[in-house]
Amino acid sequence: MNLAMHKQASLNPLLWKLDAIADLSDQDKQAILDLPMSVKVFEADSDIVRDGDRPSECCLVLSGFTCRYKILSDGKRQIMGFYIPGDIPDLQSLHLKVMDHSIGALATSSIALIPHESLHAVLERHPGLDAVMWRDTLIDAAMFRAWMIGIGRRxxxxxxxxxxxxxxxxxxxxxxxxxxxxxxxxxxxxxxxxxxxxxxxxxxxxxxxxxxxxxxxxxxxxxxxxxxxxxxxxxxxxxxxxxxx
Amino acid sequence: MNLAMHKQASLNPLLWKLDAIADLSDQDKQAILDLPMSVKVFEADSDIVRDGDRPSECCLVLSGFTCRYKILSDGKRQIMGFYIPGDIPDLQSLHLKVMDHSIGALATSSIALIPHESLHAVLERHPGLDAVMWRDTLIDAAMFRAWMIGIGRRxxxxxxxxxxxxxxxxxxxxxxxxxxxxxxxxxxxxxxxxxxxxxxxxxxxxxxxxxxxxxxxxxxxxxxxxxxxxxxxxxxxxxxxxxxx
DNA sequence: CGAAGAATTGAAAGCCATCAACCGCCGTGG
DNA sequence: CCACGGCGGTTGATGGCTTTCAATTCTTCG
Incomplete structure (x- = not known):
């Protein structure tokens, strides 16, 4: 990674995160930096995506602290994961149209919203990125399993x-x-x-x-x-x- | 689905399963039927894939009953999901090289082993299948979450x-x-x-x-x-x- | 028929939830 | 500047869901 890219990386925690879980080509990295996105700030205790929504964009956490949760019929809440800068907690919405839980901000968080169509287009043209994103959702699943083990047996x-x-x-x-x-x-x-x-x-x-x-x-x-x-x-x-x- | 394909589908529970979660084109279905696979029978209480393994093939359940589990350091076991005919419990191994848990047979089960390279090749040539498989792992993750909610709050x-x-x-x-x-x-x-x-x-x-x-x-x-x-x-x-x- | 595994039952203990109150910090407003 | 209000953290007491230990019955199968 050259200096210019390093500078941009600091602007985009997603690159740091993906760098930690996979090897990306420079083209792949550039493609990510070129993704269109609009940034929005969410206050603490506000919802970013809601159970039942049909999102048309993915949310990338740029700063702050967010979580994945679901409210049960009796009002109890189960938090299923914490999401930090670099994470895309609703990446799954690319292939699962209806949210079966919510994403919320625990602290004031700035969120980049990336249109599904842009992501789909980029992933189609960059098979390497497609694989990395899939891998990311698989690691997410691995965290669910670890969480489950903890709740169940620890x-x-x-x-x-x-x-x-x-x-x-x-x-x-x-x-x-x-x-x-x-x-x-x-x-x-x-x-x-x-x-x-x-x-x-x-x-x-x-x-x-x-x-x-x-x-x-x-x-x-x-x-x-x-x-x-x-x-x-x-x-x-x-x-x-x-x-x- | 025409009659001939219907017949083949009954030979391949994977098609039934994928049909239940997504729309597949006939080409996609045929590509699945053309996948090379070797069938192996696992006795009850035997492991199909083990924690720490680096699989070079995915296992498709053809018949029987299997589960995903992990043994903790104190010997306790947490089962994280049951897998039935049509499921590919270690599909994730396509993108996560090292297993962080095991897959075992609970009842005598016949398992089709599909080489990673074959799967990768097919998914590359059939983007629709790639999407469906990704979707399948995402549904798997959704089941983990549901399980987690149960253990945590019910x-x-x-x-x-x-x-x-x-x-x-x-x-x-x-x-x-x-x-x-x-x-x-x-x-x-x-x-x-x-x-x-x-x-x-x-x-x-x-x-x-x-x-x-x-x-x-x-x-x-x-x-x-x-x-x-x-x-x-x-x-x-x-x-x-x-x-x- | 005997053995091994699975299901069942009883008793006792423990982890954790629930209820209720109180403390402490901090931002707001008079 | 200080009182007020609210949220988060802390503490104590009580109870219950679930575990653990142990033993017995039922099933299945060689």
């Missing part, structure tokens, strides 16, 4: 540790985490909805993790004093993220 | 009802379920591993479901006396399966 303590590990890896891949910590603009209530736990229990387990010296979490900033130990506590194996390094 | 009673509903819909789509029931060659232990429940609790909840008159389950055969009621009990909405009808 204790609350392990689950939270695992989630914090996953975010560390993913945020670092797009340059948004340091070696041992990151900003986590997520409430304990939202963590609970993500992990299938009550807010109260999340609070208590976080205190346990703090007590063990595994995390320092204050004011939306997470510090991980001992990365190895946290991985062990969360039974975390990053293989499922399918990152290149 | 009671054991709802979860089991929901799973039985899902299988009814999917089996019917490939002609393996009647209007109100199907063969379910799955032990209560396996149901538990799928739903994040203990065997004992699965047993008790099944008795509850029987007591409510929602299911009749004996000797691996499930009968659903009141389909509507079971859907309500499981809070089941088939939208996530993205079936055409």
């Amino acid at each position: 204790s609350a303590y392990q689950r939270i540790a695992h989630l914090l590990c996953e975010l560390q890896m993913r945020l670092k891949a797009v340059g948004l985490a340091g070696e041992n910590g990151y900003d986590l603009p997520v409430t304990q209530n939202e963590l609970g909805d993500a992990l299938g736990l009550s807010t109260v229990h999340v609070n208590r387990v976080l205190q346990d993790l703090r007590g063990e010296g595994l995390i320092v979490l204050r004011g939306g900033t997470l510090h991980i004093p001992d990365w190895e130990a946290l991985q062990v506590a969360g039974d975390f194996d990053p293989a499922y993220l399918h990152l290149k390094r | 009671s054991a009673y709802q979860r089991i009802a929901h799973l039985l509903c899902e299988l009814q819909m999917r089996l019917k789509a490939v002609g393996l379920a009647g209007e109100n029931g199907y063969d379910l060659p799955v032990t209560q232990n396996e149901l538990g591993d799928a739903l994040g429940l203990s065997t004992v609790h699965v047993n008790r909840v099944l008795q509850d479901l029987r007591g409510e008159g929602l299911i009749v389950l004996r000797g691996g055969t499930l009968h659903i006396p009141d389909w509507e009621a079971l859907q309500v009990a499981g809070d089941f909405d088939p939208a996530y399966l993205h079936l055409k009808r």
